[in-house]
Amino acid sequence: MTNKIAVIGFGNIAKAIITPLFDKKLLKPEDVYCLVNTKKSLENIKKNYKYDINIFQANSKDSEIIWDCQVKLLSVKPQQLKNIIEVNKNKGNLLVSILAGVSLENLRKRFPNHKCVRSVTNIPITIGKGLTGISWGDEITEDQKTFTIRLFENSSKIYEFPEYLLDIFLALTSSGPAIIALIIEALSDGGLSGGLQKKLSEELVMEMILGTVSLIKDTNLTTAELKNMVTSPGGTTISALRVLENKSLRSALIESVISASNRSKDFS
Numbered sequence: 479m480t481n482k483i484a485v486i487g488f489g490n491i492a493k494a495i496i497t498p499l500f501d502k503k504l505l506k507p508e509d510v511y512c513l514v515n516t517k518k519s520l521e522n523i524k525k526n527y528k529y530d531i532n533i534f535q536a537n538s539k540d541s542e543i544i545w546d547c548q549v550k551l552l553s554v555k556p557q558q559l560k561n562i563i564e565v566n567k568n569k570g571n572l573l574v575s576i577l578a579g580v581s582l583e584n585l586r587k588r589f590p591n592h593k594c595v596r597s598v599t600n601i602p603i604t605i606g607k608g609l610t611g612i613s614w615g616d617e618i619t620e621d622q623k624t625f626t627i628r629l630f631e632n633s634s635k636i637y638e639f640p641e642y643l644l645d646i647f648l649a650l651t652s653s654g655p656a657i658i659a660l661i662i663e664a665l666s667d668g669g670l671s672g673g674l675q676k677k678l679s680e681e682l683v684m685e686m687i688l689g690t691v692s693l694i695k696d697t698n699l700t701t702a703e704l705k706n707m708v709t710s711p712g713g714t715t716i717s718a719l720r721v722l723e724n725k726s727l728r729s730a731l732i733e734s735v736i737s738a739s740n741r742s743k744d745f746s
């Protein structure tokens with residue numbers, strides 16, 4: 479990766495994307511120009527970040543250099559977007575946004591001199607296990623596509639989508655970790671209610687989920703086949719499933735995903 483990269487908002491997710499590229503020597507710290515908003519973050523990164531990057535505070539005189547970079551990773555919070563004002567230096571440079579719910583149309587309006595790409599990623603990217611959905615804007619060159627894929631592929635699996643599917647992708651993959659965390663918590667409370675220590679109960683739930691997912695992936699069982707395998711007539715599992723059907727868990731989960739997707743559409 480030879481292009482100079484600007485990172486507008488060097489926060490948690492941007493660090494998760496950029497750091498593996500330094501670790502694998504695919505990118506040199508001196509080729510990366512980062513912006514943060516506050517002096518506190520600037521000093522914290524200068525003191526504690528393991529690589530010696532070029533880092534500036536937004537709106538400082540020196541920070542304008544970021545607009546010379548061929549590629550920009552836009553990674554502020556959506557509500558901070560209004561503070562990012564494009565400086566028109568070159569036409570056709572690449573801008574890759576990771577802002578949840580901000581549409582390509584909105585990005586094009588704000589950055590008319592850039593070719594914009596909209597991406598959606600999720601929190602497991604911070605441990606290199608993210609899922610990233612990408613929607614290409616107009617007239618993106620093959621080189622720019624390749625560059626964008628290289629940006630994400632060391633920290634996540636990549637899926638390409640038409641833009642209208644990014645909201646449902648976001649609902650499943652970005653809101654999904656919170657839904658799963660809630661399920662882990664609730665099942666652990668079930669164990670707790672039956673007399674297990676909280677920590678042990680949580681450990682058992684997580685190991686059970688990991689084992690179940692591996693079983694489905696490794697054996698190509700369908701979820702229905704797996705369910706039938708462990709559900710014997712008049713047994714404990716059908717008793718548990720009956721309670722969940724009675725409480726409409728399936729419907730609640732389906733509606734939760736649709737609701738998150740609709741909320742994402744509200745933002746764009």
Ligand SMILES: NC(=O)c1ccc[n+]([C@@H]2O[C@H](COP(=O)([O-])OP(=O)(O)OC[C@H]3O[C@@H](n4cnc5c(N)ncnc54)[C@H](OP(=O)(O)O)[C@@H]3O)[C@@H](O)[C@H]2O)c1
Nearest residue numbers: 487488489490491514515516519536554555561577578599
């Ligand atoms: N967190 C998640 O689970 C998640 C998952 C997937 C995608 N995302 C998306 O990723 C984006 C970043 O999220 P995050 O969790 O990494 O947020 P974050 O840690 O708060 O990072 C935001 C960064 O933007 C900087 N910033 C704020 N205003 C700025 C300005 N005017 N100019 C330049 N930099 C500015 C902040 O600097 P200061 O520290 O100085 O304020 C901070 O470094 C969001 O748009 C979110 O939708 C988040």
